[in-house]
Amino acid sequence: MTTRSELEAVPTPTLPGAASEAQAEALARRKDHHLDVCLDEDVGSLVASGLDAYSLEYDALPELDLDEVDLSVTVFGRRLAAPIVVGAMTGGTSRAGELNRRLARAAQQAGVAMALGSQRPMIVDPAATGSYRVRDVAPELPLLFGNVGAVQLNYGVDADAIRRALEAVGADALNVHLNALQEAIQPEGDTRFSGLAEKLEAFIPVIGVPVLAKEVGAGISGRAAAKLSRLPFAGIECSGVGGTSWARVESHRAPSGSIQAEIGRRLAGFGVPTATSIRNCRAAFGERLVVASGGVRTGMDVAVALALGADLVALARPLLEAAEDSEASCVRALETLLHELRVIAFCAGAKDLRALRQSRLLGRGGAPVRLDLPSTP
Ligand SMILES: Cc1cc2nc3c(=O)[nH]c(=O)nc-3n(C[C@H](O)[C@H](O)[C@H](O)COP(=O)(O)O)c2cc1C
Incomplete structure (x- = not known):
């Protein structure tokens, strides 16, 4: 595991072309440290996702066969067996590369999408590119999302560098992550978020693939959803409060006793819970893609x-834990999830994804919940 004294010495790269070897190594060390913290420490949010406040209405006479249930969906022209994404996590080191390959092979076997972690390490140091290359081990992977932090547009990363990074891994779409809370707690955080909306507006149309906005576990408020919906994003991943807390991850990484360690713990429930975040995104994004996570x-x-x-749903940390164990564990985790979803659809009388999305939602105590949502694709 990376030690605190190594972290304290980490300089922040400023320009991709100007990154020294030491800076690239520091960035890679940070990626491995994130993996250690997420696997070994308690990094759960202090506030629930809100998803457990609901369930689907059970139908004792569904009038269809379990085998008939078809949860496939087409996204950006790619057909997925089910509306699931292996969430954005990692890359940049040999360990991360092995995890990405396990995740990709498992996603391919299950027929679901996969998202790569931030590609900044390979933008800073092209030698890290191999850790993001999963198409060679999973050529049938139906949909691959690349990833970059929006704030990097304020730290010298430009559209050309991002396009090259996407091409190098064969990404079909790009997640641009928004992680203000994480950066503010991170010991080496990049916190200059001014002027990003204008930069994103210019950047999105020239990138060549559909671009999604993505939080990392602090969620999207109604106001943020409205601001983001005015930009030419193809969709949004709401990544709300209730799962992995990046304030808490960074508090574990901050020097013991530091102010950052303290406030990272305190703010581990700050943000918008996932259930609310999904609804905010759907209301603001109309017919565009909404991915739920958190x-x-x-x-x-x-x-x-x-x-x-939501149109698609992403899981991150549970699949990291499975992939850390083995590729077989990852396949098992995805197959269990998919089968559970099929059983739920069957028992809700939903033969396909459209019907499942229109199923009756029940709140706590079993009372029906009415949602005033715009029609979805
Ligand atoms: C180890 C790890 C690394 C992550 N790295 C990234 C990243 O590089 N880019 C990103 O957009 N999200 C990243 N995330 C955030 C996830 O994609 C997701 O939004 C968040 O963890 C909430 O989902 P969860 O509760 O299922 O973990 C990472 C998550 C984990 C667990």
């Missing part, structure tokens, strides 16, 4: 997220 752990969480307005 504390999604079970097939019922997935079903509820879909019924609340």
Whole structure:
């Protein structure tokens, strides 16, 4: 595991072309340290996702066969067997590369999408590119998202560098992550978020693939959803409060006893819970793609997220834990989730994804919940 004294010595790269070897190594060390913290420490949010406040109405006479249930969906022209994404996590080191390959092979086997972690390490140091290359081991992977932090547009990363990074890995779409809370707690955080909306507006149309806005676990408020919906994003991943807390991850990484360690712990529930975040994104993004994430752990969480307005649902940390164990564990985790979702659809009388998304939602105590959502694709 990376030690605190190594972290304290980490300089922040400023310009991609100007990154020294030491800076690239520091960035890679940070990526491995994130993996250690997420696997070994308690990094859960202090506030629930809100998904467990709902369930789907059970139908004792569904009038269809379990085998008939088809949860496939087409996104950006790619067909997925189910509306699931292996969430954005890692890359940049040999360890991260092995995890990415395990995740990709498992996603391919399950027929679901995969998102790469931030590609900044390979933008800073092209030698890290191999750790993001998963197409050679999973050529049938239906949909691959690349990833970059929006704030990097204020730190010298430009559209050309990002386009090259996407091409190098064969990404079909790009997640641009928004992680203000994480950066503010991170010991080496990049916190200059001014002027980003204008930069994103110019950047999105020239990138060549659909671009999604993405939080990392602090969620999207109604106001943020409205601001983001005015930009030419193809969709949004709401990543709300209720799962992995990046304030808490960074508090574990900050020097013991530091102010950052203290406030990272205190702010581990700050943000918008996932259930609310999904609804905010759906209301603002109309017909565009909405991906739910943040504390999604079970097939019922997935079903509820879909019924609340999501098109796709992503899970991150649970699949990291499975992939750390083995590729077989990762396949098992995805197959269990998919089968659970099919059983729920069957028992809700939903033969396809459209019907599942229109299933009746029940609140705590079993009372039906009415949602005033715009029609979704
Ligand atoms: C180890 C790890 C690394 C992550 N790195 C990234 C990243 O590079 N870019 C990003 O957009 N999100 C990243 N995330 C955030 C996830 O994609 C997701 O939004 C968040 O963890 C909430 O989902 P969860 O509760 O299922 O973990 C990472 C998550 C984990 C667990």
